[in-house]
Amino acid sequence: MSDFPFGRAVQSRIYSAGVFGRTPAVPTHAATLERDGLKAMSPAARDYVQTGAGSGTTMDNNRAALDARRIVPRMMRDVSRRDQSISLLGNDFASPLFTSPIGVAEMAHADADLAVARGARAAGVPMIISSQASVPMEQIAAELGDHPRWFQLYWSNEPTIVESFVRRAEAIGAGAIVVTLDTTVLGWRTLDLDRAYLPFARGLGIAQYTSDPAFRALVEERVASGVTAEVDGRPTPEAVRSLLAITRRYPGGFRDNLRSPYPRAAVATFLDVFSRTDLRWDDLGILRAMTDLPILVKGVQSADDARLAMDAGVDGIIVSNHGGRQVDGAIGSLDALAAIAPAVNAQIPLLFDSGIRCGADVYKALALGASAVGIGRPWVYGLALAGADGVREVLENFRAELDLMMATSGVASIAEIDSSMLA
Template sequence: MPDEPAAGIGRDRQSAIYRDGVSGRKPAVPTDFRTLERRARRKSSARGWAYVAGGAGDGATMRANRAAFDRWSIVPRMLRDVSRRDLSVELFDRRIPAPVLFAPVGAAELIHPEADLAVAKAAAELGLPYVFSSQGCVPMEECTAAMGESPRWFQLYWSTDEELVDSLLSRAQHCGADAIVVTLDTTLLGWRPQDLNLGSLPFARGQGIAQYTSDPRFREMVRERVARGADEASDVRVTVAAIRALLSMSRRYPGSLLRNLRSPEPRAAVQTFLDTYSRPSLNWSDLATLRERTSLPILLKGVLHLDDARRAVDAGVDGIVVSNHGGRQVDGSVAALDALAEIAPVVDGELTVLFDSGIRSGADVVKALALGADAVCLGRPYLYGLALAGAEGVRAVAANVLAELDLTLGLTGHASPAELTRDALRPA
């Protein structure tokens, strides 16, 4: 007698939802992206939705990201034994349950007050890596404490202050990060009309800078600024909005609210961050110094050109993330999936290739893996789950993506991500 087939996480999740349906219970978090997005928008503030859902310029890159997925069709194969499926993959000497990571997303408290901590809890429950954002609302140490032994990475925005870069790298290593992801595509902030039309930059209100205000080197920079006598409020009109902004800064700066309201440090911290958070002069020679500054694997995020991918191989980094920042930086940019299709075959075996920008479902994950990605990063969908139900919403969205990935693998004749090749796809 053959062994009893394993149900797989896809069937398990399907069955649980259908069993609940018999009792009249429907999923609290929608299982399709369009409904998820629509309900998250209703739940979110105007500022929160503009930041999370908005893109650069007219949104052409965001549309291109999705159109690129539609240009590929999956071709199922029949009569293959897929009764036992294994979604796990190995990344940098760690086996993870599925080729899916939680992408770094800044200022998540605009969507839900638990922000990064909720994502960390959901990631730990699923055993999937969470890439801590440089622009997080919760210090990496607090997220680490919530995750236990679960995998975590750290995304680095390269500051103009090299001592701050070293401090962030040191903290990430101390937190047990498995890798450093250097974001290259945000040395300048893209033109984002949805935020601009509201005059809304969360960092200017002290939101999304917790990695900095919890950093000893950054705090030293703030004290130096205050000692120089810089007047951060000299050109700010006293209005209700300005008072609210000051309260926001003071609540988020370490220390008591009363002390912070009397101190120039919260305002100085915001200005110090805005002046130093990213470095437009960053170049390949700077990246070469990372090998001397961390022993962790290094990935470059934002690679879209084949020559840059080749240069990354020559530079000896460990991986790249093919990404256009979810369409948030350059309007009219090449679709990330199109770039993946060009880059992955050339660097195959030379370094680890991750992908983000446009992933909405398990079927999307299959297409990205078939085009050469070793794993993908999930972004906006889990934020929408966060908006609806906090940590449980994040977990539900990711679990739904994994369930569809599992079922799509089986239905297309594949028992593991490693079996996916470009032969699984056809141009639509």
């Protein structure tokens, strides 16, 4: 075990700074962090980050499932030396936390995924790189250095893109491929719909595609065929702003892109190939034939689906409902974890995300069978407030709070956190 008092060290740093009149740039309380983080974003970014599917009840259910569980602290146990480290898929990690993949980070901060990489590396938390990142995976990997990273894959309906993404993920040293299952189409995201705003249609969050040789070959075909993306009706100020955004984000010089059909063709091509709606469990065999990397599936909410995933030979499952952004009126993800864990019976690792806002939430997910827990929206709020430092602070705060939760509840290692600690 490590005797490094991580939680106390973070507390001491904050309190020592307070002697000189300095308070945290990133709030430690979940509700304040969310409020200030959203306030720091543009209205479009704010809506994109906070919207859920439909009425938003799944987001509420995520919180209700977490709040319904109560921690039962135990006393008079030796917690003088505490250890957050875990082993997962043959690798050792300093804590059970990872960054859940969230696209279009440029909406929160100009440094986007590069800042996320810097913050995750500094905090000692592995990063899952998104298919919808604002920066090519090669640049993100360079920022991460030797820090662990996985790659999250949206399964395109164009097979050459899927294989190209997997090959690139292997080349950047990704430790696993995470296939998101729950987003074959976008959910009914009301705040985005009321704003009539889809970032991808403006060229945001598609850097993995515009940097990909297979995707660019499809764009070449589209341009050669004379099919371009035109806006119906007379030009408007918003149409001009959208065109400038598309042009600015496409690789190459801005002036050249402004006269080129390629930026608009790239957006149209992305919208055509983004997802595949006819995927079945057997199709995971196609991915298995492509790579020797571990394959995890993200978005499982049913014990039956967990069994099918194991039958398909996956190496791990991430229990997630996309933070409530896909299915309205769905069960809270922690309730799903409680049902799935007995079905999996520790045969493969179970990971968890959706609704996590504090160290106590992480603790509860671990107690119900998760091997590791993903942090999503909170790091986006930190990114909006303070860039890479904000991401680092959010992740360090989670690690610190979890450490202190362990101390105050009477456990000295992650393995000791089990269902007996909950009521």
